[in-house]
Amino acid sequence: MGKSPIRLKDIADRTGFSVNTVSLALRQSPRIPEETSLRIREAAEALNYLPNHVAKSLVNRETKTIGLVLTDITNPALTQVAQAIEMALSTRGYSTLFATSNNDLEEEKRVIEVFRSRQVDGMLIYPRSHRELAHIRRLRQAGYPVVLLVGDPDAGIDAVCVDERRGAYRAVRHLIDIGHSRIGIIDTSNAKGNLEKRDGYTQAHQEAGILVDMELLADPLGNSVIRGYWAMDRLMSMPVRPTAVFAANDSLAIGALRWTQKNNLRVPKDVAIIGFDNIEFAEHAATPISSVKYEVEMVTELAVERLLQLIAAPDGLPKPRVTMIDPELIVRDSTAGRGD
C-alpha cells in the first residue's frame, strides 16, 4: 500500500469544507457552486487524491468488476477471448477478475464462490463441462447475472457462443463433399464434456447416409499439439485408415499435421485435415489448415453486452437468452479437393 492514502477527509481539512461537500464537489454535483468546486478540485489534485474504490463499492453495492472464469487459457482462441473481454469491459468502466478452473469442477465451483464473496457484479463463465451446469443455474436463479461462453439452449442460462455443433457439421460436411467417407475425429470423449462437435460430426454423416464408426474417435486427453500428434498416431494405426481427420481445435490439427510429416504422408492427398478456431498458427502451418472460424470479436462483444444488460435489469433478470453464432468455414490447402 502507498504510505499515505489521501482520503476525502484530508481534502476537507485542507480546504475547510466538510467531507460531504468535498465528495459532492468531486462528483460534479450542481449543488456546489463553481467557486468552491474549483478550490476543492485543486486541492484534490495537489494531494494526488485517488478515490477508494473499495469504500465506494461498499456503499453503492456495486463493485464495477466482473469475474471471468475460464477452463485454461492456453488454447489460443480462449486467450484471445480473455483479452477481448477485458478490453470490452474496460471501455465500459469495468475491471475483470480472472480465474482458471484448470478443468476441474470443484475448482470451478470454488472460484465462483470467491467471486461471489468479492461481490462481482456479474460473471462470464466458460464452464469445464457442458453437462454439469447445475451450480451455475442456481447462481442465476439466485439473481446473479451470468453469461456462459458455451451454449446449451435449454440450460436456462444466458449464453453467447459460436455454434460448435453447426461448425463441426460444416467442417465434416465439407470433408464429405470433397469425397471422404472415412473421417476420423480427434475430440475429447468425456460424456460430461462438450458433445456439440461430435453431434455435428454425426449429423453430417447421417445426412450423407454414412455410418458413424465410433472407432474413428480418438480422445487426445488434452489440447496440446503433442496430444493431437498421438491421437493421430492412433487413428492412423488402424487397419483401415481414415482418409480425412476433423480435429476439435487447431492445436490438435497441427499435431495431426505434424504426424503426417513425420510419417511421410501428403496432406491433403493421403489424408485431409481440418481444425477448429482458425488460429493464426493453423493458417501458417506447413500445409495451411482449413478451419472453422471462432468469431472472437463478435462473441465477446455480444457476451459483454448481454451481461451488462442483465446487470442493469431493473426488476429481476429477464428470461435467459442463448445466442449462437453460426461460424464460417475457412477452406485451405489441407482439404483441397482430392486429385484422384
Place this chain on the structure above:
Amino acid sequence: MGKSPIRLKDIADRTGFSVNTVSLALRQSPRIPEETSLRIREAAEALNYLPNHVAKSLVNRETKTIGLVLTDITNPALTQVAQAIEMALSTRGYSTLFATSNNDLEEEKRVIEVFRSRQVDGMLIYPRSHRELAHIRRLRQAGYPVVLLVGDPDAGIDAVCVDERRGAYRAVRHLIDIGHSRIGIIDTSNAKGNLEKRDGYTQAHQEAGILVDMELLADPLGNSVIRGYWAMDRLMSMPVRPTAVFAANDSLAIGALRWTQKNNLRVPKDVAIIGFDNIEFAEHAATPISSVKYEVEMVTELAVERLLQLIAAPDGLPKPRVTMIDPELIVRDSTAGRGD
C-alpha cells in the same frame, strides 16, 4: 447481485448472539466456546452465508488481490505467464485483477491508476517499454509493492524475468558457432522498447569479431506470424541475403519459416532460423525451430514469491532486487549444423 445477501447480522438474529460473537465464531476465535461456535457455524451454513470481502477489505486495509498488467496476451508465452501467475496467487489466497495495456503507455498508466484506486495489495507488471519506467518507479517510491516481469538491473524496481540479453546472445552465438556470419534479426526497433535482445545479438557479434550490419535488422511492427513473414521477406530481398535469422519470438520465427517454404528455401540448409520463448508451435513446426526457453514456471513462481515478500515487509520496502534467469538454448532442426 444475489437477491438477499446474507450478513453477519442475519446470522446473529437467527441465533440470538450478537454480530460480534458471530464474527468471532466464524473466524475460529479461541475466545468462543465450541458449543456456541458450532451453532453459529451451522446457522451460517443453513443461510448459505458468504462473507462480504469488500467490507472486510475496507476494515483490514488489504484486499487480497493483486493487479496483473500485461502488454497484450496474444503472445503464447505471456499467456502462459498470465495463467501461471493466476494459479500461483490463487493457492496463496489472492485473486488477480487483470488488464492489458495494449502496448500503449498512456493506457498502461491508466490501468495502474485503476488498480491503485481499487486498492490492490501489489502489482505485477510487464511494461510496454523497458525505458519508460518512471511512473512505475514513482509507484515503488510511494511504497507500493511492484514486481516487473522484465528486468532492468538499474531501474530501481524489483524484477523477476528471463535474461533476454543473455538468451539472445546464446541464440546468436550458436548461429555463429555453426558457421554463420551474416545473421538477420527480426525484432522491434523502437528506441524506447526492449533493447535486450538486440544487445545480446550485438554482443555475440562483437565477441566473434564480426561487424554488425544494421541493415540486417527488420522491424516486424507487431508480433504475429504474418508480421514475421513480411519481415523475413524484407531480409531476404537484400542483395546479399543473410544465411541465418534470429527472431525475437517464436511467432515471428514461424512466420519466417513460412516464408522459406513459400519461396522454396530449405531450412537450415539455405537459411537457419532460431526463435525465442520455445512455445509448443515452434517445436512442432514444419521444421522444428530452435529456440530460447522461457522458463514460465520459474519466472512466475519467483515473481509471485517476491511480490508477497514485499507486501509482507514490516517496515517499508526492502531494497529492490532483480532476478534474471539465464535461459536455456533448445537446438532443433532449424539450426542443425550446416552440411557444407
Place this chain on the structure above:
DNA sequence: CCAGCTTGTATTATCGCCCATGACTTTGAT
C-alpha cells in the same frame, strides 16, 4: 417585515465487518 423559497454547507446515518473495551458470569485458590 415576516412567511416561504432558494442556496450552500454541515450533520448524521449507513454499507458490512473487525477491534478494543469492558461487563458479567463462572471457576478455582485461599
Place this chain on the structure above:
DNA sequence: ATCAAAGTCATGGGCGATAATACAAGCTGG
C-alpha cells in the same frame, strides 16, 4: 466465604465513502 483469574459475550467506534436530512443565510413577494 472472598477475591482473583479466566471465560463469555455485548457495546461502541471506525474503515472511506455516499445519501438523506437538517440548518443557516439570503432572497422574494404579498
